[in-house]
Amino acid sequence: MTGAEIIIKCLVEQGVDTIFGYPGGTILNIYDALYDCKEIKHYLTSHEQGASHAADGYARATGKVGVCFATSGPGATNLVTGLATAYMDSIPMVAITCNVAKSLLGRDSFQEVDITGITMPITKHNYIVESIDELASIVREAFYIAKSGRQGPVLIDIPKDITAEMGEYVYEKTKEYVPVVKISEDKYISAVKLIEKSKKPFIMAGGGIISADASNELVEFVNKINCPISTTLMGTGAYPQDNDLYVGMPGMHGTKATNVAISECDLLIAIGARFSDRVISKASHFAEGAEILHIDIDAAEINKNVRAKFDLVGDAKIILTELNNRLKNGKHDEWNKKIIELKKAFPNINSENSDKVNAQYVMEKICEETKERKPIITTEVGQNQMWAAQFFTYTKPRTFLSSGGLGTMGFGLGASMGACVGKKDSLVFNISGDGCFRMNCNELSTLQYYNIPVIIVILNNKTLGMVRQWQTLLYNKRYSQTDLDRGPNFKKLAEAYEIAGYEVDTKEEFDKALLESINSGKPSVIDVHIDKDAFVLPMVSPNKPITNQIHSVDL
Numbered sequence: 001m002t003g004a005e006i007i008i009k010c011l012v013e014q015g016v017d018t019i020f021g022y023p024g025g026t027i028l029n030i031y032d033a034l035y036d037c038k039e040i041k042h043y044l045t046s047h048e049q050g051a052s053h054a055a056d057g058y059a060r061a062t063g064k065v066g067v068c069f070a071t072s073g074p075g076a077t078n079l080v081t082g083l084a085t086a087y088m089d090s091i092p093m094v095a096i097t098c099n100v101a102k103s104l105l106g107r108d109s110f111q112e113v114d115i116t117g118i119t120m121p122i123t124k125h126n127y128i129v130e131s132i133d134e135l136a137s138i139v140r141e142a143f144y145i146a147k148s149g150r151q152g153p154v155l156i157d158i159p160k161d162i163t164a165e166m167g168e169y170v171y172e173k174t175k176e177y178v179p180v181v182k183i184s185e186d187k188y189i190s191a192v193k194l195i196e197k198s199k200k201p202f203i204m205a206g207g208g209i210i211s212a213d214a215s216n217e218l219v220e221f222v223n224k225i226n227c228p229i230s231t232t233l234m235g236t237g238a239y240p241q242d243n244d245l246y247v248g249m250p251g252m253h254g255t256k257a258t259n260v261a262i263s264e265c266d267l268l269i270a271i272g273a274r275f276s277d278r279v280i281s282k283a284s285h286f287a288e289g290a291e292i293l294h295i296d297i298d299a300a301e302i303n304k305n306v307r308a309k310f311d312l313v314g315d316a317k318i319i320l321t322e323l324n325n326r327l328k329n330g331k332h333d334e335w336n337k338k339i340i341e342l343k344k345a346f347p348n349i350n351s352e353n354s355d356k357v358n359a360q361y362v363m364e365k366i367c368e369e370t371k372e373r374k375p376i377i378t379t380e381v382g383q384n385q386m387w388a389a390q391f392f393t394y395t396k397p398r399t400f401l402s403s404g405g406l407g408t409m410g411f412g413l414g415a416s417m418g419a420c421v422g423k424k425d426s427l428v429f430n431i432s433g434d435g436c437f438r439m440n441c442n443e444l445s446t447l448q449y450y451n452i453p454v455i456i457v458i459l460n461n462k463t464l465g466m467v468r469q470w471q472t473l474l475y476n477k478r479y480s481q482t483d484l485d486r487g488p489n490f491k492k493l494a495e496a497y498e499i500a501g502y503e504v505d506t507k508e509e510f511d512k513a514l515l516e517s518i519n520s521g522k523p524s525v526i527d528v529h530i531d532k533d534a535f536v537l538p539m540v541s542p543n544k545p546i547t548n549q550i551h552s553v554d555l
Helices: 003-013 025-034 048-062 080-088 115-122 132-147 160-164 185-197 207-211 215-225 256-264 316-326 333-345 359-373 383-390 411-422 434-450 465-474 490-496 507-520
Strands: 018-022 041-044 066-070 093-099 125-128 153-159 201-205 229-231 267-271 291-296 310-313 376-379 428-433 455-460 500-504 524-529
Touching: 003 025, 003 132, 003 160, 018 048, 018 411, 025 066, 025 093, 025 160, 041 411, 041 434, 048 066, 048 080, 048 093, 048 411, 048 434, 080 093, 080 115, 080 153, 093 132, 093 160, 115 125, 115 153, 125 132, 132 153, 153 160, 185 267, 185 291, 185 310, 185 316, 201 215, 201 256, 207 215, 207 316, 215 316, 229 256, 256 333, 291 316, 359 383, 359 455, 359 507, 376 383, 376 411, 383 428, 383 455, 383 465, 411 428, 411 434, 428 434, 434 455, 434 490, 455 507, 490 500, 490 524, 500 507, 507 524
Parallel strands: 018 041, 018 066, 066 093, 093 153, 125 153, 201 229, 201 267, 267 291, 291 310, 376 428, 428 455, 455 524, 500 524
Antiparallel strands: none
C-alpha cells in the first residue's frame, strides 16, 4: 500500500469514524486515499482552527480521541491554538499534518514549516515520520499516548513523499490503555485515617474525574464521607449539581459557600484538579487552616501550586474505588448544615435588572426547556463562559465543554460542531459573546452544509464584556478598545449562510426563538441583546484571598 493508504487503514483500526480537516498540496495523497474509505466521515471546515476545535469538542463529548487533518505551512500553524487549547485541558486528540518532501526539508521550501518544533511545548508528544517502515507504528502509538495517563494532543507530521511510497501493512488489534496504580496498602490506610479523623472535610473535584470516567465513584465517595463538594470549571458535571451537598464552583467567580468552605475546612480533598491561579488566587491564603490530600494522575502537579499534606498519584477511578472500599460511613451534619445554609443565603445572582432579558434568564430558561434531554453546553470564553457555568444545572459529565486553561475565544463554535457530530442524539448549545462569535463565525458554513443542528446563543452586550468588567473595577473605567459598536448584524449574517437567525430584546422574544430553534432540528443563531454593564459576580480581584469577594457593584 501507499503510505497514505496505510494511514487510513490505521485510523480505521483505531476506531476513528470522524475527521475534521482542510486539504492542501502536501496532504493530497491522504485525502485521495480517504476518498474510498467508507468507515470514516470527513467534515470540511472553513478553517483549520475550526477543525482543531471540532476534534477537541468531539473528544470532550465522547471520551474518544478527536482527529483533525491539515496541510503544511499555514495549514499546520492554523492548528496551533487548537492544540494548545487541548493541551492545557488534557484532551485526547491526534492531529495529522503533512510537510514538504524529505529532500525539500530545511530549504525554506514553499509552505514548509517546522511544525514539530513549533508545537513541542503544546503537545503531549509529536513526531516527524522519517520512513514508511515506521509510519503504522507511529500512528498506533500516537493514539495510545493521547489516551494514556494524563491525556493530551499528539501531532504527526509526515513528509509528502512518504505518503506516496509503497510499504507493507499488517493489521494490528488496537492496544487498549489499562491504567495501573502503584500505591501501597500503607498509603491507602494513611489516606483513610486522614479522611476519617477530619471534622470539616471538603472535596474539590476537577476535570480529571471526567477524563477517568469516575463520576459514579465520586458520588459514592461523597456519600461515604458525607461532606460538601465543589467542582472546578473543568470538572463541571462530574458531580450532579442538583444534590444538596454540591455548593458550587471555587475561586475567582466561585460561590461564597465554596470559597468559605475551602477557607474553613480542616481537610481539602482535591481530585483531578491542578490548583490553577483562577481557583487559588492568593496562594499563601488558600485553604490556610486545612491539610490537603491531593489525588492526581500526574505526579508533576503535586506540590506545584499548593503544598499537599498527602498525595495519591494515579487514575482517579481506581483510587476512589480503593478508598470507597476502605472508608467507613462518615457524618458531618453540623459542618454540612453551615455550608448548605451559606449556599442558600448567597445564591448566584445576575447584576442586571431582572425585568430585562439577561444571561441568568437565558441560561435558566434553556435549562428549564431542555431538562429531560440533558443538553451539551459549549461555551466561548469570558462572561458568557462564567454565566453558562453559573446559571445552568449540570447533572452529567461531558455536558459542559469549555476552554478552561488557555481561555480560547472562538473555541465554542468549533467545539459545538464536534460535540454534535460525536453525540448525534444530543441537543447542543453554544453559548457565546459577541466578541468571541466574530472570531470563528465562518464555521456557520460548516453547520449549514452538514446540517449540524447547533443552537448558538449570543449574549450580545456590544463590548468585550469581561475586559470591560475589569476596566470598570480595576482600571478606573478607562474603556480602552473594548467597545464593539459595529457590525455585523448577526441575524442577517446567519441568514446569509441560510441559517435561521433571531434578534432578541425581550424575554418573550427569547422564549419564542428558543422553542422554534429546539423544534427545528436545524442550526440557528439567537442574538440576545443584554446590558453592556452586566457583570459576572461574585468576583475575586487578582492575588486576593478567595474569601475577599465582590458581590455587588455600584456603577
